[in-house]
Amino acid sequence: MASMRDIKRRRSSISSTQQITKAMKLVSTVKLQKAKGRAEQTAPYFNYMYDTVCTMLAKAGSVNHPYLNKQESTKKAVITISSNRGLAGGYNSSVVKLLTQGDLPAEDVEVYAIGHKGEEGLAIRGYHIAKEYNEVMEAPTYEDAMAICKDVLTAYTSGEIGEIYLAYTHFKNTVVHQPKLLKLLPVEVDEADIEGMDKNLLMNFEPNEEEAIGLIIPKYITSLVYGALIEAVASENGARMQAMDNATSNAEEMISDLTLKYNRARQGSITQELTEIIAGAEAIS
Numbered sequence: 001m002a003s004m005r006d007i008k009r010r011r012s013s014i015s016s017t018q019q020i021t022k023a024m025k026l027v028s029t030v031k032l033q034k035a036k037g038r039a040e041q042t043a044p045y046f047n048y049m050y051d052t053v054c055t056m057l058a059k060a061g062s063v064n065h066p067y068l069n070k071q072e073s074t075k076k077a078v079i080t081i082s083s084n085r086g087l088a089g090g091y092n093s094s095v096v097k098l099l100t101q102g103d104l105p106a107e108d109v110e111v112y113a114i115g116h117k118g119e120e121g122l123a124i125r126g127y128h129i130a131k132e133y134n135e136v137m138e139a140p141t142y143e144d145a146m147a148i149c150k151d152v153l154t155a156y157t158s159g160e161i162g163e164i165y166l167a168y169t170h171f172k173n174t175v176v177h178q179p180k181l182l183k184l185l186p187v188e189v190d191e192a193d194i195e196g197m198d199k200n201l202l203m204n205f206e207p208n209e210e211e212a213i214g215l216i217i218p219k220y221i222t223s224l225v226y227g228a229l230i231e232a233v234a235s236e237n238g239a240r241m242q243a244m245d246n247a248t249s250n251a252e253e254m255i256s257d258l259t260l261k262y263n264r265a266r267q268g269s270i271t272q273e274l275t276e277i278i279a280g281a282e283a284i285s
Contacts, residue, residue, distance in 0.1 A: 018251035025244035046227030082118025145226035
């Protein structure tokens with residue numbers, strides 16, 4: 001059985017850790033409120049952007065453009081969004097598992113990593129990191145998403161990659177965060193949407209379809225990447241708040257258990273001392 005001194009030291013150590021987890025929970029809660037509002041405000045725009053582009057291309061017929069042409073390369077670019085810091089429960093590992101347990105072979109994947117934890121986890125598992133944008137997660141902006149989009153589209157039009165995916169954590173609410181893998185290019189059109197369309201009604205482009213597609217597709221991918229960044233920030237802070245809340249509760253239970261053990265050890269020590277005093281008094285008398 002541990003001595004009173006050992007129990008007291010361990011209880012003091014856990015108490016100090018609990019103060020840290022409490023502080024981290026409060027910081028994450030404040031950040032979450034701001035990120036949550038931002039995610040809820042921007043989500044409808046990015047959802048409609050995705051639906052609109054898919055519907056537009058379904059009505060466009062056969063359009064010859066580098067952004068829409070099927071590439072011969074079997075390489076697949078995956079833009080992964082994670083965090084630069086840990087202590088967020090399973091937030092980062094969920095994004096890594098999305099790829100490692102998915103249908104995309106590691107040898108065919110080119111990772112464009114946003115966030116150090118995701119980059120590190122995938123690199124260890126043999127994935128090639130084409131580029132990293134870890135600093136973006138500190139304060140994501142639309143310009144950051146635009147720069148990432150430009151790099152990926154350049155690789156796509158040059159034939160280096162044949163498909164573009166986006167792996168991120170969807171923010172549903174404070175408690176629920178869902179990892180998602182979304183295919184950006186080539187755009188996949190839902191068959192159900194095509195069935196409800198007039199086959200003879202095509203999309204008209206002004207001034208011409210090539211120029212319009214050249215403007216729309218970069219805007220489409222940039223918007224989805226930026227929306228994913230906003231949701232990922234909210235998900236990260238939500239996950240960290242929950243993790244720190246659980247850690248604080250666990251520390252409280254451990255402190256209660258150690259306090260009980262300390263009191264028992266103290267009671268045993270006092271009882272032993274009394275027994276020794278009584279035994280000594282009886283021996284003298």
